Amino acid sequence: MLWSALLIPVLFLEWSMAAPLLSQTKPGCPDRCGNISIPYPFGLGDDPSCFREETSTFQLYCNDSYNPPRLFNTGDDSTPIINITLQGQATFLIWPATYCFYSNGSLTDDSFNVILKMREGYRFSYTRNKFTAIGCDTSAFMSDASGLNFQSGCYSFCKSISNVLNGSCSGIGCCQTAIPKDVRILNLTQDNRYSQNFSYTSNPCRYAFLVDNDWFTFYVSDLWNFSKRVEYKINNIVALPVAMDWAIRDLTCEEAKRNRSSYACMQHAGCIDSSNGPGYLCRCDKGYEGNPYLENGCQGPIFGTLFLLIVSSWIYWVFQKRKLIRLKDDFFLQNGGMLLQQHLTSCERSAEIIKIFTSEELRKATDNYHESHILGRGGYGTVYKDVVVKEGDLDQIQEVANLAKRCLRLSGEERPSMKEVAMELEGLRLSEKHAWIEQNLEETEHLLVESPGSFDYSNAGYETITTKVNIGR
Numbered sequence: 001m002l003w004s005a006l007l008i009p010v011l012f013l014e015w016s017m018a019a020p021l022l023s024q025t026k027p028g029c030p031d032r033c034g035n036i037s038i039p040y041p042f043g044l045g046d047d048p049s050c051f052r053e054e055t056s057t058f059q060l061y062c063n064d065s066y067n068p069p070r071l072f073n074t075g076d077d078s079t080p081i082i083n084i085t086l087q088g089q090a091t092f093l094i095w096p097a098t099y100c101f102y103s104n105g106s107l108t109d110d111s112f113n114v115i116l117k118m119r120e121g122y123r124f125s126y127t128r129n130k131f132t133a134i135g136c137d138t139s140a141f142m143s144d145a146s147g148l149n150f151q152s153g154c155y156s157f158c159k160s161i162s163n164v165l166n167g168s169c170s171g172i173g174c175c176q177t178a179i180p181k182d183v184r185i186l187n188l189t190q191d192n193r194y195s196q197n198f199s200y201t202s203n204p205c206r207y208a209f210l211v212d213n214d215w216f217t218f219y220v221s222d223l224w225n226f227s228k229r230v231e232y233k234i235n236n237i238v239a240l241p242v243a244m245d246w247a248i249r250d251l252t253c254e255e256a257k258r259n260r261s262s263y264a265c266m267q268h269a270g271c272i273d274s275s276n277g278p279g280y281l282c283r284c285d286k287g288y289e290g291n292p293y294l295e296n297g298c299q300g301p302i303f304g305t306l307f308l309l310i311v312s313s314w315i316y317w318v319f320q321k322r323k324l325i326r327l328k329d330d331f332f333l334q335n336g337g338m339l340l341q342q343h344l345t346s347c348e349r350s351a352e353i354i355k356i357f358t359s360e361e362l363r364k365a366t367d368n369y370h371e372s373h374i375l376g377r378g379g380y381g382t383v384y385k386d387v388v389v390k391e392g393d394l395d396q397i398q399e400v401a402n403l404a405k406r407c408l409r410l411s412g413e414e415r416p417s418m419k420e421v422a423m424e425l426e427g428l429r430l431s432e433k434h435a436w437i438e439q440n441l442e443e444t445e446h447l448l449v450e451s452p453g454s455f456d457y458s459n460a461g462y463e464t465i466t467t468k469v470n471i472g473r
């Protein structure tokens with residue numbers, strides 16, 4: 001019970017935390033492509049109410065002809081998106097600039113040069129991505145679209161494969177360099193002037209690419225087997241995950257707030273200026289969770305938790321109550337209570353001899369099961385007395401006392417069942433005039449309280465059946 005009482009709130013809590021995740025998309029719009037969830041301001045399809053329209057950044061489409069389906073910006077079919085977060089990041093798969101030899105030494109017609117041109121809302125993450133080149137005798141360059149604002153690159157050399165180390169991308173077989181802030185278009189190229197003399201088997205291909213460095217680790221085998229190690233492919237050509245920063249461009253928070261109709265942040269949401277290029281992002285206020293770009297998207301989890309606590313404690317209470325009632329009934333039936341009751345109602349005077357007590361009456365009669373009221377203890381129960389008889393037929397009293405003793409026996413087989421007790425009492429009643437019964441103003445009660453095993457049900461209030469007989473001292 002305790003277990004399920006704990007489980008229920010946990011399940012509810014999980015549900016309440018999952019709920020905002022599930023409803024991150026605009027209501028009525030497709031919310032995922034394969035297993036990639038699409039949070040608003042991103043949206044799938046042609047319905048302009050499903051995504052934020054201002055730039056072509058947020059309109060996506062899902063190409064189901066791939067398995068699993070692939071997500072793209074509308075109008076693009078070469079750079080799939082593999083994840084999007086509300087914290088302003090998205091991961092794209094992008095081809096490297098590649099340059100390979102055939103075994104006879106001539107060059108394949110691979111692309112020495114790759115131009116990466118992202119939609120207006122994106123910038124290459126300068127914190128997560130590194131410009132990377134793999135190869136022996138590889139010189140790789142990058143520049144902005146015009147090549148006028150910045151140019152950078154790295155050179156990788158290896159005299160022998162034995163000099164190359166796993167995990168070390170610092171100039172021997174692999175090189176890396178950082179990229180600047182606020183870049184949306186990159187021109188990646190390789191220069192083949194120096195690199196036509198290396199062994200085909202050790203290093204048939206050279207690569208230059210941008211990559212999410214949290215994902216990338218260099219292995220020596222990349223020199224001859226790179227495309228086989230990388231899990232991502234586009235049309236069977238290796239592709240690399242690139243981290244993009246997205247934002248609502250191009251106004252700052254302060255500027256954007258002036259125009260309420262175009263301001264992206266909704267109730268209980270704050271605004272944060274983009275750290276990569278002009279623009280801003282929205283965040284739910286402290287204590288709120290969900291999608292800050294959606295109407296009523298930010299929900300207070302504190303309220304939810306309180307509500308859940310109330311609901312789950314109520315459920316717990318109901319369960320406990322029902323269990324108690326069920327237990328009482330079970331014990332009553334188990335001990336032949338029905339039989340006894342039937343038997344009693346069948347003879348008019350029996351009420352004076354035998355009576356079934358409620359646990360309340362019992363508690364009162366035994367002074368809350370006080371030690372001094374205990375007549376004896378058996379393996380399965382304890383016999384209590386309540387009031388002492390004045391006079392009575394000693395033989396009968398003796399018989400009843402013997403019966404009580406038998407009731408206290410440890411072994412279940414030797415102990416009489418309730419049915420037997422009822423019958424014996426009935427026998428006693430019929431065999432005598434039982435003047436003593438009628439005369440006795442006071443009665444002694446002989447109460448058998450069920451307490452199986454070590455569990456003390458008497459304290460828990462589960463007492464069910466008692467027989468009341470006259471007994472002398």
Ligand SMILES: *[C@@H]1O[C@H](CO)[C@@H](O)[C@H](O)[C@H]1NC(C)=O
Binds near residue numbers: 035036068
């Ligand atoms: C989507 O599914 C692929 C495999 O089918 C798995 O590698 C990837 O982790 C999943 N992504 C998410 C966000 O669940």
Ligand SMILES: *[C@@H]1O[C@H](CO)[C@@H](O)[C@H](O)[C@H]1NC(C)=O
Binds near residue numbers: 063064065066077
């Ligand atoms: C989806 O992918 C298939 C196969 O790659 C391609 O032929 C098709 O043009 C794509 N669909 C769209 C709408 O671009």
Ligand SMILES: *[C@@H]1O[C@H](CO)[C@@H](O)[C@H](O)[C@H]1NC(C)=O
Binds near residue numbers: 102103104105106
């Ligand atoms: C080298 O091999 C490729 C493919 O097998 C072939 O197209 C090319 O003509 C060959 N080059 C020379 C110089 O033999």
Ligand SMILES: *[C@@H]1O[C@H](CO)[C@@H](O)[C@H](O)[C@H]1NC(C)=O
Binds near residue numbers: 164219
């Ligand atoms: C590099 O790592 C691979 C895979 O873990 C391993 O098989 C190989 O022996 C390592 N090579 C060197 C030079 O450490």
Ligand SMILES: *[C@@H]1O[C@H](CO)[C@@H](O)[C@H](O)[C@H]1NC(C)=O
Binds near residue numbers: 113141145
């Ligand atoms: C890309 O850069 C290379 C070398 O820097 C240059 O030759 C080429 O013209 C550039 N391409 C574009 C489209 O700017």
Ligand SMILES: *[C@@H]1O[C@H](CO)[C@@H](O)[C@H](O)[C@H]1NC(C)=O
Binds near residue numbers: 197
């Ligand atoms: C190419 O390799 C050959 C033999 O291995 C060597 O003689 C030649 O100097 C090398 N050329 C360059 C440019 O490294």
Ligand SMILES: *[C@@H]1O[C@H](CO)[C@@H](O)[C@H](O)[C@H]1NC(C)=O
Binds near residue numbers: 085215241
């Ligand atoms: C997105 O995918 C990349 C590449 O698999 C992974 O490194 C990154 O952790 C993912 N980001 C999120 C938020 O799932």
Ligand SMILES: *[C@@H]1O[C@H](CO)[C@@H](O)[C@H](O)[C@H]1NC(C)=O
Binds near residue numbers: 225
């Ligand atoms: C390339 O990698 C695959 C496994 O990914 C392996 O079976 C194969 O032998 C490797 N090829 C070379 C030339 O090392």
Ligand SMILES: *[C@@H]1O[C@H](CO)[C@@H](O)[C@H](O)[C@H]1NC(C)=O
Binds near residue numbers: 259
């Ligand atoms: C506010 O934004 C709306 C929607 O983008 C635009 O039509 C309107 O011109 C803007 N108003 C001002 C004063 O900039």
